[in-house]
Structure formats: C-alpha cells, structure tokens
Amino acid sequence: MGLANANARDAVDALVNAMRTDESPNVRETCAWALGELNARRAVDALSDVLAKDNDGDVRGTAAWAIGNLHPGKAPASLVKAIKDANPDVRVKAAWALSEIADPEAANAIVEALKTERRRTRTRGDSRAGQGGRRVRGDLPPTP
Numbered sequence: 001m002g003l004a005n006a007n008a009r010d011a012v013d014a015l016v017n018a019m020r021t022d023e024s025p026n027v028r029e030t031c032a033w034a035l036g037e038l039n040a041r042r043a044v045d046a047l048s049d050v051l052a053k054d055n056d057g058d059v060r061g062t063a064a065w066a067i068g069n070l071h072p073g074k075a076p077a078s079l080v081k082a083i084k085d086a087n088p089d090v091r092v093k094a095a096w097a098l099s100e101i102a103d104p105e106a107a108n109a110i111v112e113a114l115k116t117e118r119r120r121t122r123t124r125g126d127s128r129a130g131q132g133g134r135r136v137r138g139d140l141p142p143t144p
Helices: 002-021 025-037 041-053 057-070 077-082 088-100 104-128
Strands: none
Touching: 002 025, 002 041, 025 041, 025 057, 041 057, 041 077, 057 077, 057 088, 077 088, 077 104, 088 104
C-alpha cells in the first residue's frame, strides 16, 4: 500500500508540474482534469494558481471544475474572481464549482454573478433589438 501511495504522490506532482509548465493548452487542461478526477486535494493551490494565471480559457475552466470536484471546503480567491472571467465557459464552471463548496463567501459570489449575468444578457438583448438579432429575455416587451 505504501508503494501505491508513493506512486500516487509522484503522479500528482508530475501532473501539477505539467499543468503549470507545458506549452500545450491541451496538456495543461488534461492535467487539470486528471487532478480533479484523482481527487488530488493537495493540488487545490496549484489549480487555483492556474485558474488565476493561465491565458487559455479551456485550461482555466477545467481548473475551476477540478477545484469544485475536489470540494476544498473554502473557495480559493481565484475561484471567486473567476466568476467574473471574460470567458463565459470559465464563468459557468466557476459558478458550478462555487456551488459545490460549502463556503458562505462562495454563495455571495454566486448571487453577485447572477446579477451581473442578468445585466449582461439584457445589454446584449438591447443591442440586438431591431437589428434582426435573436430575441432574449431582456428584449421581450412588457406584458399588457
């Protein structure tokens, strides 16, 4: 059993290293996914760092998902910030991850993000109105 634990530790270390340093976004994303699947709770800080700093949205989104899958108990600051990421996929995964973490600060971040997302949807809808754009809830006329 000790050898299996040592091998698992080595695997987590290798995944963390590759997630932080590999040139390929596909490799970094796969490493983040694997850490979440392996239940590598000790990788939360590394995942949080990648979520805050990686320039690829798919990598950031998967890092957010992995953090939520690991249920760290306290939401890392980068996860709370990711709910305002420019990439909508990152925002969705960050919101899901925050919903998985029993942290009151996480709940407040989700509420604020929902308010922001609603304003975003209305703004997009207003800019499409009258231009042949797809109607969204914010475009609907008032009910008589």
